[in-house]
Amino acid sequence: MNTRIKATFFQRDVLEVAPELLGKILVRRYNNQEVQRYRITEVEAYRGNEDLACHASKGRTPRTEIMFHPGGRVYVYLIYGMYWMLNFVTGNTDASAVLIRGLENISGPGRVGKALKLDKSFYGENLEVSNRIWLEDSAEKTSYISTPRVGIDYAGEPWVNKPWRFVAQ
DNA sequence: CGCAAGATTGGC
């Protein structure tokens, strides 16, 4: 029986939470009816205001506000004017989050947002009580590899080389 | 207030 993952799961160091998300089930309920489940296969960790690749490194702004809340919330933002990036806030008000870069049969963060039909109304959504997006445990054990994060050259050293991208194998 | 760049993707 699948059980919904609680907020406390997210309220730990993002480097601990990120790899544990691999293999977990992302559940999306559309129009309060049809339910779809997706296995998480690829994630990236963004670690607080010191991590120059993390949006929160620019401080607390309307856009990064939710990252300064306790873990268990959704952080979405529009990139290149067309793709909604899905992130889960982690830690406890330390401005860290996990980007969902891939689901089973869906590669790439832009495609994830498109498949899940995300939009700005998901900003701040509470994963513990939401009726349209949440996570469930999976008995399946998942092995993974770590690599540097994608598309963050602007962050420079040492952040650009941190092996904080986790891919299920 | 203008503007350059972006956790990307797909098409030429």
Place this chain on the structure above:
DNA sequence: CCAATCTTGCGT
């Protein structure tokens, strides 16, 4: 290689 498409943060 480059356009799509629009929000955001920063410089003026």
